[in-house]
Amino acid sequence: MSENRKQARIATSLSLRLVAAALIWMLFLLGIGGAVLTLAFRQSAVQEFGHRLDAVLRTVIAAAEVGPDGSLIVKPSLGDPRFEQIFSGWYWQVAGPSGRLTRSRSLWDSTLPVHTDGDERREIEGPKGEPLLVVERDIEFPGLGGPVHMLIAGDMRELSDRTRSFNTLLFATIGLFALGMAIAIVIQVRFGLRPLRLLTDRLALVRSGKEKHLTGVYPREVAPLVETMNAILDHDAELIQRARTHVGNLAHGLKTPLAVLQTELRGNPDKAAIETQLRRMSRLIDHHLARAAAMAGSGRALGLQVDVRSTASDIASVLSRIHADKRIETMIDMDAHITFRGSREDLEEMLGNLMENAWKWARRRVLISARVAEGNLHIAVEDDGPGLSEEQTAAVMQRGAKLDETVPGWGLGLGIVADIAALNDGTIAIGRSDLGGVKAELSLPGSA
Amino acid sequence: MRILVVEDEPVLALRLQQTLEAADFAVDVAYDGEEGWHLGDTENYDAVVLDLGLPKLDGVSILRRWRDSGRAFPVLILTARSRWSEKMAGFQAGADDYLTKPFEMDEVVYRLRALIRRAAGHAQPELACGPLRLDTLAGRFSLNGIPIQLTAQEFRILSYLMHHAGKIVSRTELMEHVYDRHFDSDSNVLEVLIGRIRRKLDADLIHTVRGQGYRLADEAAP
Numbered sequence: 001m002s003e004n005r006k007q008a009r010i011a012t013s014l015s016l017r018l019v020a021a022a023l024i025w026m027l028f029l030l031g032i033g034g035a036v037l038t039l040a041f042r043q044s045a046v047q048e049f050g051h052r053l054d055a056v057l058r059t060v061i062a063a064a065e066v067g068p069d070g071s072l073i074v075k076p077s078l079g080d081p082r083f084e085q086i087f088s089g090w091y092w093q094v095a096g097p098s099g100r101l102t103r104s105r106s107l108w109d110s111t112l113p114v115h116t117d118g119d120e121r122r123e124i125e126g127p128k129g130e131p132l133l134v135v136e137r138d139i140e141f142p143g144l145g146g147p148v149h150m151l152i153a154g155d156m157r158e159l160s161d162r163t164r165s166f167n168t169l170l171f172a173t174i175g176l177f178a179l180g181m182a183i184a185i186v187i188q189v190r191f192g193l194r195p196l197r198l199l200t201d202r203l204a205l206v207r208s209g210k211e212k213h214l215t216g217v218y219p220r221e222v223a224p225l226v227e228t229m230n231a232i233l234d235h236d237a238e239l240i241q242r243a244r245t246h247v248g249n250l251a252h253g254l255k256t257p258l259a260v261l262q263t264e265l266r267g268n269p270d271k272a273a274i275e276t277q278l279r280r281m282s283r284l285i286d287h288h289l290a291r292a293a294a295m296a297g298s299g300r301a302l303g304l305q306v307d308v309r310s311t312a313s314d315i316a317s318v319l320s321r322i323h324a325d326k327r328i329e330t331m332i333d334m335d336a337h338i339t340f341r342g343s344r345e346d347l348e349e350m351l352g353n354l355m356e357n358a359w360k361w362a363r364r365r366v367l368i369s370a371r372v373a374e375g376n377l378h379i380a381v382e383d384d385g386p387g388l389s390e391e392q393t394a395a396v397m398q399r400g401a402k403l404d405e406t407v408p409g410w411g412l413g414l415g416i417v418a419d420i421a422a423l424n425d426g427t428i429a430i431g432r433s434d435l436g437g438v439k440a441e442l443s444l445p446g447s448a
Numbered sequence: 449m450r451i452l453v454v455e456d457e458p459v460l461a462l463r464l465q466q467t468l469e470a471a472d473f474a475v476d477v478a479y480d481g482e483e484g485w486h487l488g489d490t491e492n493y494d495a496v497v498l499d500l501g502l503p504k505l506d507g508v509s510i511l512r513r514w515r516d517s518g519r520a521f522p523v524l525i526l527t528a529r530s531r532w533s534e535k536m537a538g539f540q541a542g543a544d545d546y547l548t549k550p551f552e553m554d555e556v557v558y559r560l561r562a563l564i565r566r567a568a569g570h571a572q573p574e575l576a577c578g579p580l581r582l583d584t585l586a587g588r589f590s591l592n593g594i595p596i597q598l599t600a601q602e603f604r605i606l607s608y609l610m611h612h613a614g615k616i617v618s619r620t621e622l623m624e625h626v627y628d629r630h631f632d633s634d635s636n637v638l639e640v641l642i643g644r645i646r647r648k649l650d651a652d653l654i655h656t657v658r659g660q661g662y663r664l665a666d667e668a669a670p
Contacts, residue, residue, distance in 0.1 A: 282550055315532070318539045322546070324566055325573065345533040352532030 089155025097146025250288040334370035353413035354381040361385030382433035454484030481505025515542035522563035568611040578666025609664040618661035
């Protein structure tokens with residue numbers, strides 16, 4: 001549970017993530033650096049200790065001489081009291097060719113193990129368990145008839161004191177360095193993420209209604225987000241504006257028939273007059289509700305792509321089912337890969353309304369075609385019906401106009417299509433088709 | 449011809465029932481989704497009027513369930529919403545036609561007559577069997593061009609036989625498609641009615657197939 005909370009905190013804070021990642025990596029590198037330095041220091045200290053022992057060994061060699069009886073004599077004192085002190089950690093040991101052993105007083109009656117294969121340095125344990133560095137060598141003395149094996153050992157505990165003080169200094173330095181770096185990382189992250197904090201503040205202003213847009217200059221990485229956000233805000237504002245207009249128009253439109261009904265009720269109610277007003281009100285509600293509903297989710301489908309051909313043929317199959325008696329011949333003339341950049345609902349609404357009109361008016365044939373020109377998508381819906389005169393065309397494009405009261409939907413449908421096309425930054429044009437009837441052409445931007 | 453109306457608004461349901469009964473249909477009414485689905489699943493209807501916004505079970509779900517279990521009767525959906533994406537959802541679930549509220553009652557009758565006729569496999573609005581003709585748009589029979597006066601029950605029987613002309617229709621099938629579910633079925637009544645229709649037709653068109661049922665055909669013998 002607490003593990004989850006911790007994960008959640010790291011996941012939710014960008015600064016925490018950045019700081020944590022940088023710190024972990026830095027501590028890892030510093031740890032490796034410290035270990036390498038400690039090792040290197042110890043190695044060089046051992047080397048230097050070995051050189052000192054070497055020098056002592058050379059003194060022992062110089063102090064040794066062959067006695068008159070042909071035996072090797074080493075002068076007991078080397079001028080260093082530690083060779084005299086028992087088990088001081090400092091020892092020498094000489095083995096003659098005959099196996100006779102001479103050793104420092106400090107060694108007393110112990111013997112150090114001998115390695116005869118050449119001169120080398122090695123680390124062994126002394127008689128008291130102390131760590132020793134041993135340097136040994138075979139020397140030829142004239143008249144002895146064989147090599148003499150000379151060995152000198154020094155107490156390495158002297159080294160540990162030195163490495164310990166070095167390590168203390170080293171880790172203190174690394175610690176300070178890490179602290180400095182950590183502070184630098186925190187400052188760097190805060191500086192780097194400042195545009196995001198700015199964005200959060202500006203967003204709060206937008207939410208509280210003090211600003212309509214996200215203001216300010218943002219770095220390249222954040223700018224697209226801000227632009228998209230502003231586009232959505234604009235779009236929402238436009239939707240709200242349109243919704244307000246519709247509500248206003250609806251309310252005003254309803255007031256007249258309501259007033260007529262009121263006066264009608266005061267006198268002798270005329271049934272026909274009341275029915276006319278009711279029909280009028282129902283039409284108004286239809287008109288505004290349909291357009292408002294059609295617009296509600298329109299035009300904000302970012303990054304969506306809809307296949308035009310399959311949408312058109314789906315709608316065509318529905319219309320063929322509804323108007324089965326008319327036996328309309330449907331032609332869908334477009335490449336299979338043409339897509340509309342927007343939501344499926346928008347395309348269905350636009351095509352559905354246009355195609356429904358075409359089916360209503362067509363005698364035998366309906367043609368749906370699409371092409372892409374200069375990055376714009378053009379979709380045309382044509383029929384071979386009676387067509388429209390210029391005055392009718394002008395009238396049909398007017399808000400709420402109804403061309404034919406007995407065939408509902410012409411003007412209303414077109415109004416909805418025009419609204420949705422506008423929300424998708426597109427347009428609709430009505431003209432004459434080569435088939436003889438109406439040609440409704442949608443032009444929509446940014447399609448492939 | 450028997451119709452199921454699934455509509456939760458009581459006033460609208462009543463008006464639909466009255467209108468359809470006036471047009472000589474036998475009508476069952478369901479006031480919520482579950483009841484509607486159950487009736488459509490267990491009874492035999494020639495067509496269904498289905499509201500999409502229903503309590504307990506919505507119209508699209510009902511339709512999908514019926515189609516999944518193989519119920520093939522034509523369905524006219526009623527919707528208060530006029531968006532195409534919603535209509536598409538209805539049609540993808542298996543609807544055959546739609547009407548947007550508010551609508552004219554007569555429109556429902558016309559649409560249903562056309563749906564029933566098409567579901568029986570007739571492309572033309574006028575059905576003919578020898579001298580007998582049925583104008584499905586107006587809902588009227590004529591014999592040699594002269595209108596025949598039929599009661600509602602007689603009309604339903606002859607209409608069902610006309611839609612399935614040439615095929616043998618069993619008594620049970622005929623009863624199921626002629627009476628609503630509250631009617632106490634009695635095959636004697638059916639025989640009496642068939643007898644009356646035969647007299648009105650004044651022609652040997654309805655043939656009794658022994659042990660199987662009736663057949664409407666313009667020929668001397670079955």
